[in-house]
Amino acid sequence: MSVLAKSPWVVHFNCNSCNGCDIEFLACLCPTYDVERFGVVHVGNPKHADILVVTGSVNHRNARVLANVYQQMPSPKVVVACGVCTSSGGIFADCYNVLGGVDKFIPVDVFVPGCPPRPEAMIDGIVKAVGILAAKAKGIETPVADKPRITVSPSPKPVDETPAQEPDEVGAVK
Numbered sequence: 001m002s003v004l005a006k007s008p009w010v011v012h013f014n015c016n017s018c019n020g021c022d023i024e025f026l027a028c029l030c031p032t033y034d035v036e037r038f039g040v041v042h043v044g045n046p047k048h049a050d051i052l053v054v055t056g057s058v059n060h061r062n063a064r065v066l067a068n069v070y071q072q073m074p075s076p077k078v079v080v081a082c083g084v085c086t087s088s089g090g091i092f093a094d095c096y097n098v099l100g101g102v103d104k105f106i107p108v109d110v111f112v113p114g115c116p117p118r119p120e121a122m123i124d125g126i127v128k129a130v131g132i133l134a135a136k137a138k139g140i141e142t143p144v145a146d147k148p149r150i151t152v153s154p155s156p157k158p159v160d161e162t163p164a165q166e167p168d169e170v171g172a173v174k
């Protein structure tokens, strides 16, 4: 395993998330989950990062920013897409400004399913990314990530628009 993979530096980009995935990612960095035990260091500058953790869906405003963040990272680099929004747009998929999942704009190496994924699942994704980073550092070709089978969040129940019934003379609803 390369030196890079022993202490990968991770940058996080919130694409258009509801913040649920971001809170879970922050939990990974806290002492309870302690992702640093795998040598992972959280950094704020993509130019210093080996792994990009993305949350949320891509929209007209952030597509260029996402591509820019990715391009600023030195090679080899790995992308971990966390949450159903990153694979399909999730609950935001039908919004007028949403373009879809992250892999439409940058190559994704690991998808972490869930809405939001638990910190354990995110850490599992980052550990997988460490292995992929090591392979890339050796020049080994790595496959594109499989998308999770369930890519869209369940729709909310339709609202019952039946007009309320008028109470009769004794106050009972018919």
Ligand code: SF4
Pocket: 016, 017, 018, 019, 020, 021, 022, 055, 056, 082, 083, 084, 085, 086, 090, 091, 114, 115, 116, 117
């Ligand atoms: S996957 Fe769920 S928790 Fe994560 S950003 Fe999308 S809606 Fe929020």
